[in-house]
Amino acid sequence: MTTTVCxxxxxxxxxxxxxxxxxxxxxxxxxxxxxxxxxxxxxEPARAIDPxxxxxxxxxxxxxxxxxxxxxxx
Amino acid sequence: MNDLPNxxxxxxxxxxxxxxxxxxxxAITWSDPVMPEPGVRNIAVxxxxxxxxxxxxxxxxxTGYPGKRLAVGVHGSWDNIALLxxxxxxxxxxxxxxxxxxxxGDQEAQISYVPEAQAPVHECRLEQDINLYDILPVYRINxxxxxxxxGKASVASRDPLDPDNFGKQNVGIYRLQIQGPDSxxxxxxxxxxxxxxxxxAEREKVPLKxxxxxxxxxxxxxxxxxxxxxxxxxxxxxSAMMGAPIRLTKSGxxxxxxxxxxxxxxxxxxxxxxELEGPFGEFPGSYSGVRKAPIFKxxxxxxRRDPIFENIYIGRGWTEHDTxxxxxxxxxxxxxxxxxxxxVTAVNALYQHGLxxxxxxxxxxxxxxxxVALRALSTPHGVMYLKNLIMVDAxxxxxxxxxxxxxLSTRTRADDxxxxxxxPAVPIDPSAVVPGKGHRLIIDATSxxxxxxxxxAHLVTPPTGDEIDALSKRIREMQLGALS
Ligand SMILES: [Zn+2]
Numbered sequence: 001m002t003t004t005v006c007x008x009x010x011x012x013x014x015x016x017x018x019x020x021x022x023x024x025x026x027x028x029x030x031x032x033x034x035x036x037x038x039x040x041x042x043x044e045p046a047r048a049i050d051p052x053x054x055x056x057x058x059x060x061x062x063x064x065x066x067x068x069x070x071x072x073x074x
Numbered sequence: 075m076n077d078l079p080n081x082x083x084x085x086x087x088x089x090x091x092x093x094x095x096x097x098x099x100x101a102i103t104w105s106d107p108v109m110p111e112p113g114v115r116n117i118a119v120x121x122x123x124x125x126x127x128x129x130x131x132x133x134x135x136x137t138g139y140p141g142k143r144l145a146v147g148v149h150g151s152w153d154n155i156a157l158l159x160x161x162x163x164x165x166x167x168x169x170x171x172x173x174x175x176x177x178x179g180d181q182e183a184q185i186s187y188v189p190e191a192q193a194p195v196h197e198c199r200l201e202q203d204i205n206l207y208d209i210l211p212v213y214r215i216n217x218x219x220x221x222x223x224x225g226k227a228s229v230a231s232r233d234p235l236d237p238d239n240f241g242k243q244n245v246g247i248y249r250l251q252i253q254g255p256d257s258x259x260x261x262x263x264x265x266x267x268x269x270x271x272x273x274x275a276e277r278e279k280v281p282l283k284x285x286x287x288x289x290x291x292x293x294x295x296x297x298x299x300x301x302x303x304x305x306x307x308x309x310x311x312x313s314a315m316m317g318a319p320i321r322l323t324k325s326g327x328x329x330x331x332x333x334x335x336x337x338x339x340x341x342x343x344x345x346x347x348x349e350l351e352g353p354f355g356e357f358p359g360s361y362s363g364v365r366k367a368p369i370f371k372x373x374x375x376x377x378r379r380d381p382i383f384e385n386i387y388i389g390r391g392w393t394e395h396d397t398x399x400x401x402x403x404x405x406x407x408x409x410x411x412x413x414x415x416x417x418v419t420a421v422n423a424l425y426q427h428g429l430x431x432x433x434x435x436x437x438x439x440x441x442x443x444x445x446v447a448l449r450a451l452s453t454p455h456g457v458m459y460l461k462n463l464i465m466v467d468a469x470x471x472x473x474x475x476x477x478x479x480x481x482l483s484t485r486t487r488a489d490d491x492x493x494x495x496x497x498p499a500v501p502i503d504p505s506a507v508v509p510g511k512g513h514r515l516i517i518d519a520t521s522x523x524x525x526x527x528x529x530x531a532h533l534v535t536p537p538t539g540d541e542i543d544a545l546s547k548r549i550r551e552m553q554l555g556a557l558s
Contacts, residue, residue, distance in 0.1 A: 002287050008271055017205070017207055020136065022140060032254055037221065037251075037351070043138075044214065068365055068366055069365050070365070071348070072262070
């Protein structure tokens with residue numbers, strides 16, 4: 001099942017970047033969250049992609065993207 | 075296999091090297107179906123448990139990627155590194171260290187140019203509707219990585235302010251996170267060549283074009299991974315160190331690239347733009363944070379027919395990253411120390427890119443090893459990386475941890491330990507006080523000399539040297555012969 005809710009920041013609206021096929025049938029889909037840039041494959045284990053099963057240590061707060069530092073500043 | 079040195083010098087591509095590895099029992103093909111996650115990671119991690127003998131693994135049946143090939147662990151064991159250097163399997167790490175250390179200034183660079191139309195890397199060319207996912211059988215390297223990473227890319231660029239200068243071309247290994255079908259972020263720091271070039275291009279508002287080479291001549295990743303002088307071309311350096319010719323061609327965007335690489339991705343920096351990048355499981359065995367990193371837009375892709383995507387498993391050690399860069403991290407420190415102190419006999423900085431290093435030295439006077447340790451901290455790599463230093467005498471092989479532990483057990487006094495607080499530190503060291511600042515530790519495990527009042531114990535002297543090394547190998551061969 002393909003969900004468009006991001007496992008990392010829980011935003012909706014993920015876009016499909018690619019679908020893997022085997023003998024013509026789609027076997028998985030790669031999705032990307034435009035809010036936090038998390039990319040995932042819908043065939044991955046739940047602990048990597050399911051917001052309910054993922055470790056909170058790796059969550060991204062979609063409401064506070066300012067907190068992430070910008071590298072290489074003049 | 076008496077022709078190993080010649081065979082190593084004749085390698086011009088990843089394919090050549092995989093053939094050599096396969097002939098030596100050091101490459102296997104994984105043809106059972108495997109899911110990208112977690113299958114590829116599991117197999118790569120299982121292989122890297124054997125730091126001495128792990129084979130390269132070529133996957134050719136990854137679910138959802140029919141017809142595509144992925145190679146991991148190409149530099150994943152000392153035996154593979156030995157074959158690359160023209161030495162037989164079973165060569166000791168110490169011998170490999172001196173093989174590399176002895177190559178400086180030994181050979182001239184041999185660079186030749188191949189017309190683009192004849193370069194294997196340009197056999198297939200894509201200039202529109204590019205989707206990196208359609209070309210690269212990627213997989214999540216560690217389970218909480220922020221996306222799909224290209225972990226073993228050699229990125230070539232010209233200095234944006236001096237684009238005609240061959241010597242100022244930069245080739246370095248940087249981690250790339252795919253950000254949609256035709257974009258990727260690149261992680262670097264201001265001190266690295268690419269960081270300097272990005273800052274210069276953005277300051278002067280000039281374009282920065284790069285060529286990302288994947289599946290390369292295996293010497294490039296070994297010798298281009300460690301910073302050398304900015305004015306020196308990494309291609310020339312790698313060629314001289316391999317004692318072998320390197321064939322270059324031009325990328326479509328005008329950068330010198332290896333003519334025999336599997337894949338080259340041409341891209342342009344999006345000036346001033348930053349996108350969320352990370353986390354990524356890095357070489358200390360912990361994840362980097364999430365940061366906003368420079369983003370590049372792909373303009374074209376060239377690749378060989380049926381290209382092999384080469385990637386790496388990196389994370390909590392031991393991993394391919396350690397065998398890939400360990401010796402060439404150690405050898406420059408050795409050379410730099412010997413300029414001041416010829417008493418230094420070997421340097422082992424294999425652990426986590428030199429976060430721990432072991433240096434053997436002939437004490438000139440009491441306490442001399444501590445002086446050498448302080449000099450090591452001021453070498454280019456030592457400034458940021460050499461966090462823990464263990465100093466041992468010249469009669470201890472720093473590559474043999476059993477001997478190092480003997481020295482710690484019998485030659486260290488608790489007041490022979492120095493802590494230097496609040497020193498520079500590599501930002502991804504998880505033990506830092508704050509990222510970029512931490513403590514240094516020097517343990518002097520050398521023996522005592524006058525004027526120290528404590529005399530050295532009367533040592534047992536078991537036989538050592540070439541004869542014993544040869545006997546040890548012979549015993550191992552007899553044992554292996556008995557098994558087969
Ligand atoms: Zn998200």
